Amino acid sequence: MASNGDSFLPRIQSVFYATFDVRQGPKIVFQVPEALIAGSFSSGAIAKYLFHFDDVSKFVIPPSALCGRLVTCATKDHRIIGFPVELLGKYERNYFRYNLCFVFERQADLSCYEPIVRKIARVFTACEEESAFLSNPSSPMAMLAILEQLYEDLNSYSETSIPIDAFNSLELKIFPFYPNPPPVRDWDVPLALINLAKRVESNWDLTIVKVIKHIDGVNHVSRIAYLADCDLDLTREAVSHLLYYQVIMTIDIFQYSNMYTLRKSIQWLADEQHVRDECGLYVTKPGRRIPDFPKLLHLYSRLKPGKSVYEWAEDHDVISLGVDMRRFVSFGVIKGFLRRIHRYPILINTSQSTFPPYPKDFLDLLDGEHHSDELGARFEVGWPVLEAWLGSIAESEGRVEVIYR
Incomplete structure (x- = not known):
């Protein structure tokens, strides 16, 4: 199993199990890591906690109308996702409410964790209905062990297998959630983000295999269809499929008559050392000396509306600097600090x-x-x-x- 250390999946900050106590109301029974979420009876400086449970308790253990639904709430710096459940039966108040929640940073995309949270709720509900695993556990600390394994395995491996009893277990694997790609237009130019040729397998769709041979950051979709001898609609579908899995992106057709202007995010290029280092290597022709970064930044700043790439190159003698103009412009578009003027x-x-x-x-x-x-x-x-x-x-x-x- 691959480590999740370099994964784009959001990291779990905390996992906690909460119930509705007939005397205390909503409360956290177990949390991992311990003492990260403050409760009504917590001691110590509040600054060290992620948040205070009382601020979100009405969303973690909500009224009946919200039970059985995916519920997400946010604090100043964190987001909590859970699936509150209400079970009716021979309980002290004729109902039992519980929720197992995950805590993430506020800006995290939680789409890939939604099916995980739903499945955990289904499995725990089955365990409760069969053996009162939650309301009257034979081993009260079993839930803490489950939370610890969820926290460690999902953060480290993006999957886990946890036996609960003789008949139930949690079999979880996080799959990345890919949003629908934008519409593919005939004038879009696909640009590979990985080495597609090395990923081709014998069972791949034949149209995709033919199309990727002509994805070079220069050919637009209609030209790729012509070169690959493929139907244009099928070529669009193939490019859309590659966009869905985020192995390519699309940029504009490069022509010397194009015009570009800077976005505000140009500051990113100036501030981030790794982007600055990557810029020189990417935009310089093979065998030529890499220009100093201030020079490259100055060249970017001279791109503006009303001036074509050809005119810009003539004014600043770009060819003599060994700069590949297409790659120079493409780098800015890819990184998001250049915008095409149509x-x-x-x-x-x-x-x-x-x-x-x-x-x-x-x-x-x-x-x-x-x-x-x-x-x-x-x-x-x-x-x-x-x-x-x-x-x-x-x-x-x-x-x-x-x-x-």
Whole structure:
């Protein structure tokens, strides 16, 4: 089993088991690690606790209406997820309420723990109904041992197997939760985040195997479909599948006519040493001396709306520095501190000519909703050709405005 130390799964800060006591009300019976959550009878400086149980007790052991549902609540710095359960029967108040909760940092994504919490509640409910395991345990400390193993195993291995009694056990494995990928468009350029060729297996879908051979950070989706000799719809599906598993990302088509501008997150590049080190290695051509980081940062700061990559490169003699312009721009887009400025042509008025030098449906797309990458991918031309078409329209048929955003 692989260690969870380098995993993107959120780390469990604490696990606790709480019940409704007929005399004290909601209370924590066991918690691991001990004394991290303050209770009504806790002593010591409150600053050392994660939070105070009294602040969240009405969500941990809620009224009947919330029992049997996944409940998440938050404190200033932490989030608590649990599945409160109410069982009816021969109990002192005719009901028994319990909850086993996990505590995480407030910003953690808990999607992958939701099925874990639900399953634990199902198994414990079965144990309680069969042998009163929770309300009248034969070994009161058994629950503490279960919490300790949950805390250690899920944090270390993302899975665990815990026997509870002769008929029940907790068999848990955390699977990462992947959100649905964004729609794949014909002009998107897939960029591999891992070495896809080394991951190919004999049982892989044939379309995916053909598609990944042409994923190089340069080819857009429609061109990949052409090169791989695949149906365009199937190619989109293959790229979407790879996006779902987060082994690729998509960027814009790189052209020297593109324009970019900085985002506020450029400060990240300036502050993070590992990003600064990675930048020089990534953007410099093989065999060339890596430019000093202040020089690279200065080059990024000179990218702005109204200036194409070609004009920027000419002004700052980028070629002589040994900088690969495509990789330079891609690094900024990948890291999130560069933003593409798109061109959106709008036709103000027209009197369509009889023999236009452009496709008949080109005019219909000049509504300010379709940018130059989309138009270029659709008609299989670059920006210089699109610019010539727009110039032709402006001269003979109507006024064209281009919005940059």
